[in-house]
Amino acid sequence: MGKKKKENHVHPPLKQPHPRNIYKRLPDFKELALKFPEFRKFAKTNLDGKVTMDFKDKEALSMLTKILLKKDFGLDVDLPSDRLVPTVPLRLNYVLWIEDLLANLPPKLKSSDIHGIDIGTGASCIYALLAARKNNWYMLATEIDEINFEYADQNVAMNSLHDFIKVKKVREDLFLCGVLEEDISYDFCMCNPPFFCSTDSLSMNGKTKDRSGHRLPPKNAHTGSSAELIASGGEVAFIKNIIKDSIKLKDRVKIYSTMVGHKSNVDKLRSELVELVGEEHMTLTSFNQGHVTRWGIAWTLNKDIKLLNCGEKSFSSKKTKPPLEYTHHDITLDSAVDRVRFLLERIKIDKRVIQKSSYEYAMELTAYEETWKNQRKRRRAEEREMKEVKRLKTEETNENHNNCKNNDIPQTEVNMYCDIQPEIHKTADINNRAPHKSTTNEPNPSDVNKNNICPSTVKDITTVVVINEEKNKVLSAIIILKVSDNKKDVVIQMSSIGGTGGWQSVHQLICYLKSNWDRQLKPNIG
Numbered sequence: 001m002g003k004k005k006k007e008n009h010v011h012p013p014l015k016q017p018h019p020r021n022i023y024k025r026l027p028d029f030k031e032l033a034l035k036f037p038e039f040r041k042f043a044k045t046n047l048d049g050k051v052t053m054d055f056k057d058k059e060a061l062s063m064l065t066k067i068l069l070k071k072d073f074g075l076d077v078d079l080p081s082d083r084l085v086p087t088v089p090l091r092l093n094y095v096l097w098i099e100d101l102l103a104n105l106p107p108k109l110k111s112s113d114i115h116g117i118d119i120g121t122g123a124s125c126i127y128a129l130l131a132a133r134k135n136n137w138y139m140l141a142t143e144i145d146e147i148n149f150e151y152a153d154q155n156v157a158m159n160s161l162h163d164f165i166k167v168k169k170v171r172e173d174l175f176l177c178g179v180l181e182e183d184i185s186y187d188f189c190m191c192n193p194p195f196f197c198s199t200d201s202l203s204m205n206g207k208t209k210d211r212s213g214h215r216l217p218p219k220n221a222h223t224g225s226s227a228e229l230i231a232s233g234g235e236v237a238f239i240k241n242i243i244k245d246s247i248k249l250k251d252r253v254k255i256y257s258t259m260v261g262h263k264s265n266v267d268k269l270r271s272e273l274v275e276l277v278g279e280e281h282m283t284l285t286s287f288n289q290g291h292v293t294r295w296g297i298a299w300t301l302n303k304d305i306k307l308l309n310c311g312e313k314s315f316s317s318k319k320t321k322p323p324l325e326y327t328h329h330d331i332t333l334d335s336a337v338d339r340v341r342f343l344l345e346r347i348k349i350d351k352r353v354i355q356k357s358s359y360e361y362a363m364e365l366t367a368y369e370e371t372w373k374n375q376r377k378r379r380r381a382e383e384r385e386m387k388e389v390k391r392l393k394t395e396e397t398n399e400n401h402n403n404c405k406n407n408d409i410p411q412t413e414v415n416m417y418c419d420i421q422p423e424i425h426k427t428a429d430i431n432n433r434a435p436h437k438s439t440t441n442e443p444n445p446s447d448v449n450k451n452n453i454c455p456s457t458v459k460d461i462t463t464v465v466v467i468n469e470e471k472n473k474v475l476s477a478i479i480i481l482k483v484s485d486n487k488k489d490v491v492i493q494m495s496s497i498g499g500t501g502g503w504q505s506v507h508q509l510i511c512y513l514k515s516n517w518d519r520q521l522k523p524n525i526g
């Protein structure tokens, strides 16, 4: 009997949210009730003693969104009672996917200041707030509805984020053209479009399918005004308008993206985009949260940006691996970040900060060689080499045979950097690359040139660059350092996003960090 009963309650397996999504499980409602008195009236204790809440209660959902934004992002948000209540975990998946897409841009197209657009930001302004607070991205958030616009603007003000977010009231027939700020070139646009056909929406009460058999989203309480949910022609028509604008705007926006509510619509839009930009320049993903699935679709009109397979791999439920992680106790985020940066610099890992806040710090890591391997052996060999270099240098100085004046970097050391330090390569190849803002302390090539490296050496650097760029990346990963819930520890997470070494390399690198954390080390042993 008992067994049978259990079988009746088996849910389909949950698809995985984004690997970096902090909401992998349902929130601990007991903890929320203890921490936030305003949530207590919505917390219910089940017969088995578990604390939960009623997801069909709109007021409770609204409160949950507010306290999750407060607890996990330090965001204060006011939500009107008659407008859409965004669920934080699902929205976070979309922001994380945008992070992945931007991380995959070719180096010369990566900006140090990221500018994004959120079309239809809603009263919460949730995407723009998350993007600005989490990643320091500059956002233009558009809205047609007066009440939503006012609330969104107020929410930005409440969090003192007006330096990062501009909320703009726009006309209903505008999407991107006529909306963008003149002097800004944008890295991405995102959108959670209104997704019911106007006729279907009239019959949605109490139903789980619309007239064409499509699933409506009644998992939770229905929230949202008709203006937010109804777009004539439904989401496909809405998204087609964004596609039309993208054709006109071309690479004014590097990556165009939108969320899609129905799988059948994904298929329609996909074929249209394949025809427009070609398979290589578009990508799809699914945003999975609990039993809810939404889709993401992104495309580009910039031929230098390849989107195929980008993002999908980190999302597809079967292939997704949770990030590797470990915890350092009794340490501040700043000290942990300093130590990680030191340890990575020491083995010449290319790193790019993608997110920086008081509770989280994330970097994209790239390596072309397994520099973290055989550390002891390497240390010894390099110590020997350094001794030899010193000896030669002394001899050379004495003999005054050195062509390069004031060159305090020994020749071998320069070549060592060139071999494995892509930061130098990028800028050394001055012909066709935008200047790369280094976020690291490694010497950059302008410094190298200031050091009067003679031209022959620079030529050598360029040669190595070419060789290296042809080589595959061994490691491509994201590292995240997060303050733990008890505020005393720092959790370090690392996920593979590519590279021939895959998860094995990530595992080795994390072992290197762990085992060298407390060692006294010289900064530059490769």
Ligand code: SAH
Pocket (backbone or CB within 6 Å): 084, 085, 086, 091, 119, 120, 121, 122, 123, 124, 126, 127, 142, 143, 144, 145, 148, 170, 171, 172, 173, 174, 175, 192, 193, 194, 227, 228, 229
């Ligand atoms: N981004 C929010 C709200 C999504 S609902 C969230 O994810 O929770 C869609 C929003 O788009 C509504 O607020 C609606 O008023 C707005 N909207 C509809 N057409 C628009 C247009 N042409 N330009 C900008 N916003 C629009």
